[in-house]
Amino acid sequence: MTITVVQHVQGYETTGGTLTLTLGSNTTGGNCLVAITGINQPGDLNLAGITLGGSAGNWGSVYTYDATDVAYLAFWADPGCAGGQTQVVITGPSGTTQLYADVYEVSGLASTLGGLLDRSVHHEVDGTGAAWTSTATATTTQASEIAFGIVNGFNNAGGAVTLTGPSSPWVNEPQITPTTPSFQMTGYNILSSEAAITYNGTSNMTGSNNYYAAALVTLFGAAPFAAPQSRIVLQAVNRAGTY
Numbered sequence: 001m002t003i004t005v006v007q008h009v010q011g012y013e014t015t016g017g018t019l020t021l022t023l024g025s026n027t028t029g030g031n032c033l034v035a036i037t038g039i040n041q042p043g044d045l046n047l048a049g050i051t052l053g054g055s056a057g058n059w060g061s062v063y064t065y066d067a068t069d070v071a072y073l074a075f076w077a078d079p080g081c082a083g084g085q086t087q088v089v090i091t092g093p094s095g096t097t098q099l100y101a102d103v104y105e106v107s108g109l110a111s112t113l114g115g116l117l118d119r120s121v122h123h124e125v126d127g128t129g130a131a132w133t134s135t136a137t138a139t140t141t142q143a144s145e146i147a148f149g150i151v152n153g154f155n156n157a158g159g160a161v162t163l164t165g166p167s168s169p170w171v172n173e174p175q176i177t178p179t180t181p182s183f184q185m186t187g188y189n190i191l192s193s194e195a196a197i198t199y200n201g202t203s204n205m206t207g208s209n210n211y212y213a214a215a216l217v218t219l220f221g222a223a224p225f226a227a228p229q230s231r232i233v234l235q236a237v238n239r240a241g242t243y
Contacts, residue, residue, distance in 0.1 A: 001222045003108035003146050003190050005171075006031060009088070010102040010186075012178040017048070017096035021088045021103055027052065029083025032109040032116070033059075034219070035076045037090060038152035038184045040098040045072040047092055052078055053085035060113045065122040067213030071152040073122070075217050080111050100176050100184040106146065110220040118145055119197070122215040127156070132212035133200035140194045144221030147189040149199025150214065155181040157209035165201040191218070 006028065013019040027033070035050055045066065050059045062075040092099045110116050119137035132151050149170070155161050161183045165172035172187035187199065199216040 001108040003221050006105040006107055008104050012100045012176050014098055014178050017092040019090045019099050019101055023086045026084045027081050027105055031081055031105050031107045033078040033081050034104045036150050036186045037074045037101045039072040039096055040182050045093045047074055049091050050076055051089045053087055057082055062117050063120045063217050065215045067124040069126050070124055070211045070213040073150055073215045077116055079113055102173055102186040108221055110222055116219045118220050119218040125212040127208040130202045130205055132214050134214040134216040136196040136198045139196050140218050143193050145191045145218045147197045147218045149216040150186045151212055152184040153212040155205050162204045
């Protein structure tokens with residue numbers, strides 16, 4: 001089954017720990033929602049939960065990374081999501097004041113939470129230059145997968161930050177910049193062959209006040225439909241020496 005990104009929505013919350021996002025179209029039942037979140041507040045954090053249309057559905061954590069000096073990053077998913085819904089509510093830990101999120105609806109992915117994740121990787125950069133990277137994953141297990149990447153951080157010297165993400169076949173969503181020194185960007189790459197994958201890029205920041213946290217996951221596509229093998233039935237008929 002072909003992997004397709006059906007729709008995407010993004011947003012941020014700076015006054016509390018709950019973020020409500022509204023998809024542009026109703027979800028299709030059986031697809032998978034992927035929520036990629038960042039909190040500019042590292043330190044043993046966990047999302048409290050995510051709902052679709054007021055229901056927890058099949059939402060659960062796929063992969064998290066707590067970058068010690070930068071941010072908390074989380075990938076959650078709702079495989080086999082409910083249809084006909086548009087509202088996604090993400091609840092961060094108590095006291096969260098900067099919660100960023102990108103939510104994707106994807107068709108053609110594995111149907112269970114435990115069967116989604118193939119590869120994952122993360123990397124933190126503290127105060128060195130303009131480049132950021134997740135570093136590379138191990139080689140993916142199969143050809144049919146989708147990679148999702150995130151970079152989140154801040155300019156400790158102040159001032160606006162402009163990010164540049166990886167080139168095609170990556171698709172980078174618009175940068176989220178809720179406050180001047182902080183930022184987040186996510187992107188996806190629909191894979192067609194086994195490979196080691198990296199999410200990386202640059203910014204306009206220079207000097208030693210640059211803080212980035214980047215992470216990447218690859219998710220399995222649905223197992224292809226296997227047609228039953230044809231069975232050949234041989235029947236011997238004893239008829240005067242003929243078979």
